[in-house]
Amino acid sequence: MLEVNGLVTSYGLIKALRNVSLQAEKGKLTCILGPNGAGKSTLLFTIAGILKSDMGSIKFLNKELSKIKTSEIVKEGLVLVPENRLVFPHLSVSENLLAGAYSRFGKKNEVEEDLESMYKRFPILKERYLQEAGTLSGGEQQMLAVARALMARPKLLLMDEPSVGLAPKIVNTIFEIIKTLSDEGISIVLVEQNAVKASAIADHIYLLDQGEITFSGTPDQIEDNDIIKRAYLGDISES
Amino acid sequence: MEFLQTCIDGLLFGSAYSLLALSFSLLFGVMKRINLAFGSTLLLSAVFSLWIDSLFSIGIFGIFFLMIASSALINIYVEKLCFYPHSGKYGATVSMISSFAIWMQLDEMSSFLLPDRTASFPSFLPDSFFLKDLFIRIDQLFLFLIAVFMTSIFFYVLYKTNYGLLLRGVSFDGELAKKLGVNSGKISSFAFAFSGIFGAIAAFLILSTESQVTPFFGFWCTLKGLVAMMLGGIGSLPGAIIGGLFLGLVESNVINYLGAEYRDICTYLILLFILVVKPGGIMGSALLRDERAASERI
C-alpha cells in the first residue's frame, strides 16, 4: 500500500537518504532496522511530509505524497508516532488523545467512540485521563502516543523507535502492543534499533545504513545472513 | 474608605488592561512573537467603524460588530505580512520590527479617517451610583462584568473547543503539532483573528467608557497590554489577568496619592523593577525557563 522509490533527502548539507526504495504491504508489519544515524527517522519524516525530499516518489494507495503537506497526508491515513514518546506534556491525557483526532473534529460521535475504545484498549490511560501527560511514566507516555495516533484512524501507522529509552520490561509491553495492533490488521511501518525484538514480530525487514537500503527480506532470511547479524543484532547499541 | 474607593476604581479599570493583556498573551503563547501592531489594529478598527457610522449611521451595535470584524481582518493582514513570512532564529526580532512598521502604517491610516484628532465614541449607561460611600460608575462596573464574562469565554474557547485545544498544542510544542500534521499556519491565523476579536471587544468597552477616541489610543493599548502582560508573567493567562488588575490598582493609587503625572512613571518603574528582580513576572517564570532550556540544547 506504501511504495517508496528512489528517495533522496538532505538535512542541510548532510545527505541523510541516498536513493531509498521500499514497500509496505497492507496488514503487514514492515520493519526498518538500522544503527543510529542511518537515516531511519529521516525516512519516516520524509514519508510523513515533515521533511521534503529532494528526489524520488512516495506513493500511498496510488496517491503521490511527496509534494503535499503533512496535514493532508494525515487525512490520507498515514499517521506518525514520533520518537521519544512525544506527547503534549501540559495537556491532559484526554486532550492529547483528542488532539490526535483533530482531522476528524467534525464528527463528534465518532471521536467519542474512538476515545472510549482507546480507554478500553489502554485502561491505564482511562485511569489518568485528567492527568497532565507530562506526569505519566515513560511507558505510559508511549502508550498515549500510540493511542493518539490511533485516534486519527490511520490506514498505516508509522512508528519511530517506540522502544528508545525505556526499561526492558516496558519495551516488552510496547512490543506486545505493536504485535496486537498488527494482528488486528493495522498496517505498520516500524523503525527500530532493537533488532532482536523487532525481527521477532516483523513480517518484512529492511536494513538501512548510511541512508541506503542494504538488505530486504523476511526475518528468517536475516538469521541466515552472518554479516548482517554481526553488524546489527550484535550491535552494542542493542542492550 | 478612600483607599477602598481607589482600589475599586483601579480594579474596575484594571479589568480592561487584563483583556488587552490576555489578547497579547494569546499571541505570545502561540507564536512566541510580539505583535506591536496590536493596538493600532484596534484603533483603526474603531476609527473605521466610526467612519462607516458617519456615512451610514449603523448605530452602536453596528459599530460593535463592525469593529470585531474589521479588527479580525486587520489582524490577519498583520499576520500574513509580518509574521507568516518570518521564521527561524531571527524571525522573532524581524517580525517584531515588521509589526512595528505596520503599526506606523495603520496609525497613519487611522489619522486619515480621523482628521479632527478626536471623535466622540458612543457610550451607554453613563450613570453612576453610590454604594454606601463608594462612588461607582455603572459603565465601569459594566466594563468589569463584561471583562469577567469575556475572560470566561476566552478560557472556554481555549480549553473546551477543538481549536482551543490545537492552539494550546501548538503553543506548547509547535514541532510536535507539525509532526502530527496540525496545519500550524491555519492555527496561527485563527489565533490572530481570535486575538483581534477579543481585543476589539476590549477596545469597544474601553472607548465607550471614555466616550471618545484619540489617535493615541493604539499606542496606549499596545503599551498597557504589553506592560500588564510582562507584569503578570509572559505567556501565562492567569498572569495576564492578574497583571492587568495589578496595573489598574497601582495606577489608581498612584494617581490618588501622588498625582496623575506620576502614574506612568510608577508603572514603568515597577515594570523595570519586576524585570530586574523577577523577570518571569508575578506568576512565576515558566517561559523564561523554557527559553533557557531551549538555548541549552546544543
Place this chain on the structure above:
Amino acid sequence: MSLYLITVLTNICLFSFIALSAYLILIVGEVSFGQQAFFGIGAYSLAIFFVYFDFSIISSIFFGMLICFCLALFLSLLTIKLSGLYFAMATLAFAEVFRLSMNLVRFPIEKEGRATGLNGPEGFENIRWIFENNIDPLGFFYITLITLTILVISLFILERSFIMKNARIVGKDIILAQSLGIRPRPYRVFFIGTAGAISGLGGALFALANTYIEPAMFGMMLGVHSLAYTIIGGLGLPIGPLLGVFIDIGLLESIRFLSEYRMIIFGGLVAIILIFYPEGIISPRIASRIKRLFFNKGL
C-alpha cells in the same frame, strides 16, 4: 543648496547616530527599545552643562556622552540576566521613566533676557550656541557630517578588529562564542555602553541644531524608528543604518507628494523589504561578499 535640502540632510545625519547606536546593540544580539532615552539624555545633558554651568561646547558634549555611557553601562549591568523581549521591555521602561521624569523637572532660568532652562513639558528653550557663534545651517550640517564621518570610519576600523568579530559571534551564536573561550558579558556591556554614548552624541548635536528640546521628542517612536532603520539597512556594515535613515527621511519625507502618505508607504515598505531581505539590505552576508572583493588577504 536650498535650506530645505540642508535641513533634510542634517536630519539624516542626526538620526544616523541613534540608528548606529541601535546597530551596535543589535550586533551583540539584543534589541533595545530605549535608545531614544540616551539621545534625550545627551541632548538634555548638553543643554544643562552649556546653559546652566557655562561649560564650553566641547566639554558639554563630552560630559553628555560620558553620562550616557555610564547610564547605559548601569542599565546593561542591571539587565545583565535579561535578553530578548525582556531586555527590550526593560530598556523601554527605562526610556519612558526618563522621558516622563523630564516632564516633571522644572528649573527655569533667565539668561541674557531670554527664558531658558528645564521647564517640564514646555521643554528647554534657547540653546543658542549656533546663533552665538554665527553658524549657519550649512555650517552646522558640515559639523554633523564630519562628526558622523569620523564615527563611521572608527566603526569601520573597529569592524576589522577582533573586538567586533567576537562581538558578532556573541550576538549570533553565543554557544559557539563560549566554546571558543570568548566571554560574552563584557562585549554586551561594552557595546551597550558605547551605543549609549553614540546616541548621546547624536542627541547633543540634535539639541544644538534645534536650539529647543522637549521630552515628547524622545518618545518610543524615535527608538523604534532607529531599530527599523538598522534592520532594513542591515547589520553587515556600519553604513547599513545610514541607508535605512536615508530611505525614510531622505526619500519619503523629503519628496513632498509622498510625505503625506509617508508612514503608510514606509510602514508597508519596511514590512515588504523584511520579507525579501530579513537580514536587511546590507546583510552580514553581503558585507562578507564586499569584504571578499576588496580585502583578499592573499590566502
Place this chain on the structure above:
Amino acid sequence: MLEFKSVGKSFGGINIFENLNFQLKKGEWVGLTGGNGTGKSTLINIATGFQLPDEGKVNLGNVSLLGLKPWQIARLGVKRNFQSVRLSESLILRDQFFVPDKKIFDNLEMIQASGIKGFLNRFPSECPLPILRKMEVLRALLHSPSILFLDEPSAGFSQEELHEFSQFLITYVPSSISLVIVEHRTELMQLVCTKSWGLFLNEPLRIM
C-alpha cells in the same frame, strides 16, 4: 587529566546516567559510543560546562570544572565541535577561525594540505560537508586545545569521506592532545582511537 567522578544527570525525571566514572589521560585518543539517549552529548556538555551535572565531580588536573562557565573551561584548553556544524552562515570560512591573522598564516600549510584552502573565500553553504567538519576541527586546533571533543564528526559521511577524515585527524591532531570522538558509528574510532568506551542506559561506562 580529565576526570569524571560519580557524575549523575537526569532530564525531566529521566535518568541519563548515574555514577559515571572515567579518567582521560594526556594524549589518549578515545572513542565513546552508545545508543540513542544514553547521554553521549550530555557528557560533552558537562565536560565543556554547557550543562551542570546533578551530582558528582568533574576535574581537570587539580581544577574542578564544576561551576566554571563554558568560556572559562574553553580557556583551560577543553575544546569541542558541535553535532550540527556551527559555522556562521554569513561569514566566509576565512573569517571563522577567530584567531589573529598571523596564526592563520603560521598554519597555512596545514590549512592547505587539509584541502580547505580552496574554500577559504566561500560561505559555509557553498562548501561540502567534510570541508566544514575539518574546518571545525582546524578552528579548534588553532585555539590550542589540550582536550578536544568531537561530537558525531562523521555523521553523514560516505565511506571514502570517512577514511579521508580519519587520515586528516591522524595527520593534523598533535599526539599531545587528548581526543574524544563521540559517535554511534564505530568505524571512525576504530581507525583513529586506541581505546573505546561504551555508554549504556543506566549502566556505568564500559571500557571495551
